[in-house]
Amino acid sequence: MKNKFNALLAYFNDLSFKYKTYFLIFIISGGMLCIIILSQISIFTIKQDFDILFDERTRSLIQLENIKDVYQVNIQNTLIDFEKKQINIQQTNEILDLAQEIINKNWISYKNQTKADNREFLSTFIKLFIIKEENYYENEALRNAIMENISNKMQLINQNIININSNMDEISFSNFNFQINSISIYLTSLINYDLSLAINEKHNTDKVFKIIVIFSIISIFIVFLFSIILSSFIINHFKQLHNSLEEKIKDKTKELQRLNNSLEIKISREVSQNRKKDIIMFQQARFASLGEMLNNIAHQWRQPLGSITMIIQSFQTKMSLGKLTPTFVDEKVNDALLLANNMSNTLEDFKNFFSPNKIKSEFSIKNCIEHSIELSKYLLNQENIIVILKVRKDMEIHSYYNELSHVFLNLIANSKDALCSNVNKNDRIIKIIVNKFKKHLVINVIDNGGGIPQNVLPKVFEPYYTTKYKSAGTGIGLYMSKQIIEKHMFGEISCKNISHKIKDDKVFDCSLFTIKIPISLD
Amino acid sequence: MINKDLNILRNFNVLYLEDDENLLKHTSDVLEDFVNNIFAVKTSKEALDVLLNKKVDVIISDILLKDENGIDFLKHIQSKNIHIPAILTTAHTDTNYLLDAIKLKVDNYIVKPINIKELLDSLHDVLLPLVQEKEIRKNKNVIKTISAITDSKQVEIVKYIINSLDKENLFIASYTDIMENFSISKPTLIKLFKDLAEKNILIKVQHKTYRFNENALENI
Numbered sequence: 225m226k227n228k229f230n231a232l233l234a235y236f237n238d239l240s241f242k243y244k245t246y247f248l249i250f251i252i253s254g255g256m257l258c259i260i261i262l263s264q265i266s267i268f269t270i271k272q273d274f275d276i277l278f279d280e281r282t283r284s285l286i287q288l289e290n291i292k293d294v295y296q297v298n299i300q301n302t303l304i305d306f307e308k309k310q311i312n313i314q315q316t317n318e319i320l321d322l323a324q325e326i327i328n329k330n331w332i333s334y335k336n337q338t339k340a341d342n343r344e345f346l347s348t349f350i351k352l353f354i355i356k357e358e359n360y361y362e363n364e365a366l367r368n369a370i371m372e373n374i375s376n377k378m379q380l381i382n383q384n385i386i387n388i389n390s391n392m393d394e395i396s397f398s399n400f401n402f403q404i405n406s407i408s409i410y411l412t413s414l415i416n417y418d419l420s421l422a423i424n425e426k427h428n429t430d431k432v433f434k435i436i437v438i439f440s441i442i443s444i445f446i447v448f449l450f451s452i453i454l455s456s457f458i459i460n461h462f463k464q465l466h467n468s469l470e471e472k473i474k475d476k477t478k479e480l481q482r483l484n485n486s487l488e489i490k491i492s493r494e495v496s497q498n499r500k501k502d503i504i505m506f507q508q509a510r511f512a513s514l515g516e517m518l519n520n521i522a523h524q525w526r527q528p529l530g531s532i533t534m535i536i537q538s539f540q541t542k543m544s545l546g547k548l549t550p551t552f553v554d555e556k557v558n559d560a561l562l563l564a565n566n567m568s569n570t571l572e573d574f575k576n577f578f579s580p581n582k583i584k585s586e587f588s589i590k591n592c593i594e595h596s597i598e599l600s601k602y603l604l605n606q607e608n609i610i611v612i613l614k615v616r617k618d619m620e621i622h623s624y625y626n627e628l629s630h631v632f633l634n635l636i637a638n639s640k641d642a643l644c645s646n647v648n649k650n651d652r653i654i655k656i657i658v659n660k661f662k663k664h665l666v667i668n669v670i671d672n673g674g675g676i677p678q679n680v681l682p683k684v685f686e687p688y689y690t691t692k693y694k695s696a697g698t699g700i701g702l703y704m705s706k707q708i709i710e711k712h713m714f715g716e717i718s719c720k721n722i723s724h725k726i727k728d729d730k731v732f733d734c735s736l737f738t739i740k741i742p743i744s745l746d
Numbered sequence: 747m748i749n750k751d752l753n754i755l756r757n758f759n760v761l762y763l764e765d766d767e768n769l770l771k772h773t774s775d776v777l778e779d780f781v782n783n784i785f786a787v788k789t790s791k792e793a794l795d796v797l798l799n800k801k802v803d804v805i806i807s808d809i810l811l812k813d814e815n816g817i818d819f820l821k822h823i824q825s826k827n828i829h830i831p832a833i834l835t836t837a838h839t840d841t842n843y844l845l846d847a848i849k850l851k852v853d854n855y856i857v858k859p860i861n862i863k864e865l866l867d868s869l870h871d872v873l874l875p876l877v878q879e880k881e882i883r884k885n886k887n888v889i890k891t892i893s894a895i896t897d898s899k900q901v902e903i904v905k906y907i908i909n910s911l912d913k914e915n916l917f918i919a920s921y922t923d924i925m926e927n928f929s930i931s932k933p934t935l936i937k938l939f940k941d942l943a944e945k946n947i948l949i950k951v952q953h954k955t956y957r958f959n960e961n962a963l964e965n966i
Contacts, residue, residue: 526837526858526859527766527768527769528768529859530766530769530837530858530859530860531766531768531769531772532859533859533860533861534769534772534773534776534859534860534862535772537776537861537862537863538772538775538776538862540862541776541779541780541862542776542779545779547779556772556775559768559771559772563768605812606810608813649813
């Protein structure tokens with residue numbers, strides 16, 4: 225039994241949530257329906273039984289009682305009065321006729337009532353099948369016998385009444401009274417019988433009521449039980465669901481946290497990598513311009529070096545020819561010293577440029593640009609590029625000299641490359657215009673190298689973007705320049721293509737780089 | 747220091763094209779001791795001027811000149827049918843220039859800084875054929891002059907003997923062979939051979955075979 229119950233519980237437990245709720249709904253609605261039907265039945269049964277008890281039984285009893293009363297009071301009293309000659313025969317006859325009429329009427333209606341004994345279907349059904357109707361009080365034969373006796377007595381009394389005449393004797397009166405008394409007795413027994421029937425009926429009703437109540441209670445109990453069980457199942461289900469969800473959420477949260485942590489690590493790593501990359505990029509740019517500068521130094525050194533070599537050798541040849549005179553030596557030594565001094569100055573220039581001098585200093589923008597032009601002079605000369613510097617308003621700025629110089633070198637190198645590849649030797653011009661606009665220093669670098677192609681224009685400041693042949697550029701120069709101007713000097717750098725009368729009123733396609741630097745940060 | 751006979755340079759004029767003033771001056775100072783005349787110029791225009799007006803035997807040119815190119819200059823003068831040996835100097839070891847130089851049949855290519863010995867050597871190398879050519883022409887003239895004033899038949903036979911020498915300086919022939927080629931009397935021929943034998947120039951090794959002794963010529 226317990227196993228089965230457990231199995232059932234397990235079965236219910238295993239049911240899906242959907243079926244559990246269906247079950248709950250089904251049981252609650254079924255139980256409710258049961259309860260409603262049963263309560264309806266009990267109400268109707270009780271009502272019908274009341275009807276029977278109070279309407280039929282009571283009425284029939286009243287009718288019988290009436291008949292009895294009429295016999296005892298009207299007929300007997302009238303006969304007694306008639307016997308004592310207090311009323312005449314005519315009056316007696318009238319009263320007796322009236323009494324007889326009443327009796328007949330009541331009797332007929334009583335008889336009709338007992339015949340019309342139909343019951344409500346449902347209670348009949350219940351009484352028939354569910355309870356065993358206790359009919360031991362009911363005895364149709366006895367009742368019929370009593371009724372027949374009453375009918376016979378009635379007829380006898382009627383005959384007697386008809387026979388009532390002036391010549392009535394004592395015996396007939398006593399006989400008559402006896403008959404009336406006997407009929408009263410019969411009537412009383414019939415009443416008793418009917419009463420017992422009513423009591424029986426009442427018992428049955430009680431029984432039906434009890435059964436209905438029991439059924440109701442059982443059904444209520446079942447509904448209650450099932451509701452509770454199913455509710456508990458559903459609650460369990462919810463709990464499980466809740467638990468599993470909670471666990472899931474915990475898992476997910478943990479996962480998220482882990483992800484978050486790893487992301488944080490990743491981000492910090494990426495950030496540091498980015499920083500490293502930036503540093504490397506700066507270094508690369510430095511190296512790139514170092515290379516360019518080295519090229520410059522090499523060029524600027526080659527010539528004096530060649531001359532000095534020649535001077536040294538000239539001593540030897542003059543010596544071997546015996547033509548080495550003091551004047552010659554003096555002259556040559558002077559020349560050599562001059563050349564060596566020149567070389568030393570060149571080195572100094574570049575050394576200054578590359579010194580990691582990160583200190584802000586006060587310097588003239590004009591000097592800075594002139595110096596930058598000087599540093600790239602050799603290449604510019606070689607490519608026959610004319611640099612025009614127009615300083616409309618020179619001013620002292622407080623900034624990073626070397627970095628700014630670096631930017632100008634980059635721009636000049638860029639212009640140089642454009643000019644070399646696009647313009648013939650006689651028209652290569654770079655124009656640098658310095659001006660002051662409100663609180664900004666504005667430097668325009670213009671070259672007539674034909675401008676920058678539209679598809680390249682948005683990308684010129686991107687790192688590693690280069691249009692030049694691999695060996696010519698690293699693609700870092702302009703990116704570096706932008707970084708220096710924007711990050712270190714809080715300025716702006718932009719470029720566009722313009723048409724400009726750069727020389728002799730002749731219009732050229734030019735590219736224009738504009739640098740804006742705030743004059744004072746304070 | 748100087749192995750080659752640089753004295754041969756003394757008779758030649760050099761055009762030196764170099765845009766670096768210092769180098770031009772110092773190199774010229776050195777070179778002027780070795781050559782007849784040095785025309786030191788800074789531009790191709792000046793160089794062309796010199797070429798048209800002066801006798802130039804060799805050109806020394808830098809490749810990278812201000813606004814121009816030594817190779818272009820050489821091309822230009824070659825296109826004008828002026829063929830003068832040239833030496834290029836350059837700081838560039840660029841193969842592009844080298845290829846151009848080879849195409850132009852430049853005589854030498856000197857990388858800066860200039861080693862004066864190397865420059866003089868290559869000048870010598872360039873100019874030597876000119877000197878030799880001169881020398882040969884001179885000798886020819888001498889021989890021709892001598893043959894004009896002496897017996898021309900004997901000179902012709904000497905020529906024939908020298909031309910017929912084999913690898914070991916041996917001359918193989920009989921008098922009859924020679925007499926068949928030249929209309930010369932036998933006594934004259936015998937006298938000639940005898941003279942040569944006396945002076946140790948042509949020594950009889952065996953029958954019909956003579957050795958030509960070059961060293962004997964030095965002692966005459």
